[in-house]
Amino acid sequence: MEKKIRIDNGKLAFVDEVYIVADNIVTNLGFTSEENFDQVLSGYTGIKLLEDEQMAPEPFYASVIGREALYNRFSLIGNPDRYTRFEQLVLCSVHDALQGTNLNVADKRVLFVLSTTKGNVEQLGESGSLSSENKRPYLWQSGEIIKSFLRLHNDTLVVSNACVSGLVAILTGARLIRAGLFDHAIVTGADVLSEFIYSGFSSFKSLSQGPCRPFDKSRDGLSLGEGAGTVILSSRPDLNPKGEPIHVGRGFSSNDANHISGPSRNGEGLYIAIQHALRHFRGKVDHISAHGTATPYNDEMEAIAISRSGLQDVPVNSLKGCWGHTLGAAGIIESVAALHSIRKGMLPGTKGFQESGVSHPVHVIAETRTEKISNCLKIASGFGGCNAAIMFYR
Amino acid sequence: MKESLHISNYCLIRNSHLITGQDHFFAGKETAFPDFIKETYRHFNIGYPKFFKMDNLSKLGFLAAELLLKDRDLNLDYGKDGTGIILANASASLDTDRIYQASIADRSNYFPSPSVFVYTLPNIVMGEISIRHKLFGENAFFIKQTFDPVFMVEYVKHLFENQIVACCITGWVEMDSERYEAVLFLVEKTGPLNNGIAIFDVRNVDDIYCLKL
Known part of the structure; x- marks a missing residue:
């Protein structure tokens, strides 16, 4: 197969390989990959019995991020009153992933890929109406908000492909780097739990009675969760001097x-x-x-x-x-x-x-x-x- | 040497009109989308009762694919996983999201329906097209503020160059309240007996998208 070649500081470089050079996870278990992974290794779960009448008529098991915790975390990087929970999740995740890398996000060789199923669907009015001013439920608008917050050069590419969105977003970012169109791709996936999502899965009778039990004999459905994850893809493995690509x-x-x-x-x-x-x-x-x-x-x-x-x-x-x-x-x-x-x-x-x-x-x-x-x-x-x-x- | 790709057919639907690259044409009498799409379905004798269960976005994409693939069997030509479907739009599934949201807004009149909820994802239209034409290949759904022929052409070319697809259905399927439009392209490799109706490049794709209907 033909190899793509790029001039890199006057030297020739192949861009056949794509590496993950930095990452993040934000869930109920923590705001960094390390916190999350340590909790998972220790056998902790973020899934708890949730009583939230706004979201569901009866208690149900789910993993949700405390409003205050996210608000406080986001206030370290921006004004939380100006961003929805969905946007806060995305931006917290990206911000942490970028720590330690020497990536200039404003560079024209950087692409941002956003993966989500429902984004800001919570912003739809009660009757499902959408005032002409409120563009927030549009996923491209989420892309615009991220672009402006991070001062990106390129438009955000949004992937919305149900529950495989995250993998399709990584695949797409990696392919566009291999195609030679970009050198780096920040790929972030996020979804927040809402009445919309709860009621839909509930109507499908897909929700478990207790915390979910994957592959188990007594499994009876899924537990919903919310969170964000980021991987930074690059053709340059040395972009993060500390981590193993x-x-x-x-x-x-x-x-x-x-x-x-x-x-x-x-x-x-x-x-x-x-x-x-x-x-x-x-x-x-x-x-x-x-x-x-x-x-x-x-x-x-x-x-x-x-x-x-x-x-x-x-x-x-x-x-x-x-x-x-x-x-x-x-x-x-x-x-x-x-x-x-x-x-x-x-x-x-x-x-x-x-x-x-x-x-x-x-x-x-x-x-x-x-x-x-x-x-x-x-x-x-x-x-x-x-x-x-x-x-x-x- | 890079193989060249061509558009072997297209289907464009807008303003109660449908046109394809194989000279199928239909001017609907109905202006509202649900009526127009039904009369189009009947006009072309589609005969697929599941159509009536679909949401508007899926009906639009499904019907465009029906005309795009008329008299073709991609499964036979390219195997079950040789054809990819790469689509995009601006409004994702918001058209159906609003209907679903209205069904749960009032707790005293609370009817979340699984058959509506399943359509609150834009990629369902690719599922409907895949089921109809038995296509198991590469799938991706992107959201863009406007139709972006540059991205579409570059991405699809990359899929061909890396043998991820041998044939591709790509385009734009947008549904937002009263506004709708669909343009689908069937993209294949150019061979001695097969050179389609136009080269698959940004200019031709954009020209077809901009046809006045």
Whole structure:
């Protein structure tokens, strides 16, 4: 294949490789990747019984970030009264990820990719109306707000692809760097929990009675969560002098061509995405970070796709039991956790999992353990029949 | 050497009119979108009852894809995962989000419906097109303030150059209250017997988008 060449300080450089050079996670468990990963390794969960009459007529289990905590955190970088919770989440996450890198975000070679499913949907009026002044529910407007806050050169690229948005955003950022159009991509995913999201998942009867239990025999649905995650992609591994850069492999997103709200019975779409993601990867897969929402159908479908791919012996975890399903942030947050698993040689257990409840054998790890791994296959699936798979490696 | 790509067909829908690159044309009598899209469906004898369950954004994208792919079987030509679908719009699923929001606004009249909620994601239209045409390939949905032919052409070319797609349905499917427009392009590699109706480049894409209907 043809290699893209770029002139870098008078020297020729190839831009075939894309690295993650910095990252962040913001959830109920903390405002940095380190805080989050340490809590996850220690077996903590952000999922709690939530009583919020504004959001739901009855109490439910979810992982939400305290209003005051986010307000105070954001006030360190901006005026919280001028930004919605969604925008605060995005900007807190980006701000922390940029610490320690020497990236000039105003450079024209920097792209910002935003991943979200519902953005500022909370800003829709009570009857769903939208006054002509209020453009905030438009996702491109979220992109504009971020662009202006960070003083970016380029327009923000927004990805809204259901629960695979985060992985599609990483794939897109990496591809645009490989195409030679940018040198760096800041990829942030975020979603906030709202009455809109709660009532929808509730109407689908997808919510669990207690904290969710991925891949478990007694799993009965998902727990919702909110959060943000960021990865900074670059063709230059030395952009962050402190952290170990991790390679972003070539990935793939696919469709089940089966049903808009039900996972495929034979896992065909996810199987195809995994095959394409592994096509360019030589060596054995050390770890799989699953979507593992803990709905009966999702986990079963994933188990089938993993098993069909011959990866049934690879240690699998799902971290949905730690911070719930964070929708447009999930793919990024869980990818960041995977990078930290590679760097630290620690595999977090699957919170909520005790006994396998899927028909195809997969090696779900229940307890956190020390294990040297050099790569991770990240997978996700979502409404609309979409799937995505991507490899991260040393 | 880079392979060249061409537009083998397009479908443009706007102002109660539909036109394709294969000379299908329809001028609707109805001005309101729900009526216009139904009369278009009937005019072209689509015969897919699931159409009536879709939200407006999906109906628009689905119908544009029907005409774009008329008499084609991409599954046969490119295999089940050879065709990608890369779409964008400005309003995501806000048109249906408003309907859904209205259904939950009043607790004494609270009817969240799963069949409405599922359409509160813009990528569902790609799911509907994929189901209809049995396409398992690359999928992505982007949000942009306006139609952006530069991004679209560059991104799709990259997908071809890296063998992520062998064929691609790409375009703009926008639905926001009364305002709607769709333009879809079928992009394929140019061969000795296959050179389509125009080269796939920014200028041609923009010219087709700007056709007056």
